[in-house]
Amino acid sequence: MTMDLLDDLNRAIIAALQENPSRTNKDIGKKLRVSEPTVATRIRALEDAKVLRVMMQSDMRAMGRPLLALVDINVEGRPPEDVATELAALDACTSVSIPMSNPDIFCNVNAVDGEDLQRFVDDHLSKIEGIVSYEISTALEVVKLDPRFGKLRGE
Amino acid sequence: MRLDEVDREIVALLKEDARISNRETARRLGISDTLVRKRLRRLSESGLAKITAVTDYVAMGHTTTALVRVVSAPKVAREVVEEMAKFEQISFAALTTGRFNIVLLLSARSRREVADIIHKHLRSWSGVHMVETLELVETVKHRLDVALVVRDK
Incomplete structure (x- = not known):
């Protein structure tokens, strides 16, 4: 095809x-x-066939969540894919991936501010089973965000 | 500029398919063609939204995605990130806090292509001290409807 x-x-x-x-x-x-x-x-x-999608993209700043956090997550006692699926269901997580080795999961979290981000840690990272550690880095300045390739066809 | 309800409805509709005609958009939202046209022009002129032809990465053969994290000297960081952002394979580039001060997301046709970009370009700066590459083997979620349309001056 x-x-x-x-x-x-x-x-x-x-x-x-x-x-x-x-x-x-x-x-x-x-x-x-x-x-x-x-x-x-x-x-x-x-x-x-979901090979092409001509779509509108809105500016990240219009989302009302100007703080972009890049989060490394380590998992134990549970398949990382299961934890990743739970994270993916959260609106604040705009991307969730499984790297080849470490960390177990890499994800993006969009938050309003630091307090909101900590709330995300308290409400989600602390409560999802299997997450043993996390490391957050924040974007001080996004120079480019231009997604042109995606998973249009799913699995 | 704030997005009102009409803007939001137009954006929501066009996020699915931006090729529908203004007339069809107007019909579906119960508003006039003129209003749709006006709002679309305003959205694009204000840099709040843009239209992009997105393709499926597997179908197009861009099956290697790598997160590249860099430690660079502070005074070259901005130059490095701006220059690397020019590559079309790089969809995300930022100056960050933490162990690394530059983070890039690369999507390419092969590991070789990723390696070439890193070795022939990124590493060519003398202020680039360390480069860590994370191959992202599975994308569980990746939101496509948000972009940086226009950078602030």
Whole structure:
């Protein structure tokens, strides 16, 4: 499926959208020398297959949680994946990953301020089973946050 | 600029699919085309939102994701993070507190590509003392709808 779906034309369409996501199907068709319906059909197929998603992203500061914490978490007595799933369910955790070795879990927590972040530690890190230690570092200045690749297709 | 209820509804709708027409957006929210167009322009001009073509990392072959944490001399930190942020493989770059003063998130097609960026570029600064790389083998959650649209001056 993925082989057919990412033929040269579809890759070119994706590249055109990555360059200018607001480009119309007509414009893309003109640039790639195919018809507008062809572009529309292909974009829809890519979206249906969850390979492509042209989406609005809001500025991180509009979230009302300007403090970004990067948290290393160590787990014992429980699979890290289970702890990660619990963390992922929390709104304040905007990203949760499992690194290859250490720490057991790496996650991002967005908080209003230090007090709010400590509340997160008290209400969640202290209460989720298996978390034995954590280390927090905070972003003093985010220079770039530009997610362009994601897990659109899930598992 | 504050987001009101209308802005929030427009953003919520477009976070799912930003390619729907203004007319369709207006229809779904029960407001006028003109209002949608106005609000979209305002959102983009104020830097509160932007539209991005996001792709699935597996489908596109970007299967190596690495968190790169750096210890650098203070006086080169800003230059290093700004220069590294120019790489399209780097989706996140920040100056931080803690053991490391620079943190980067890299998404690439191979470990080789990650290694090249680190060895040929990051390590080329004499003020970069230590680089730690964490390969993130599983992404349990990664929010895609939030970005840094415009940096403050």
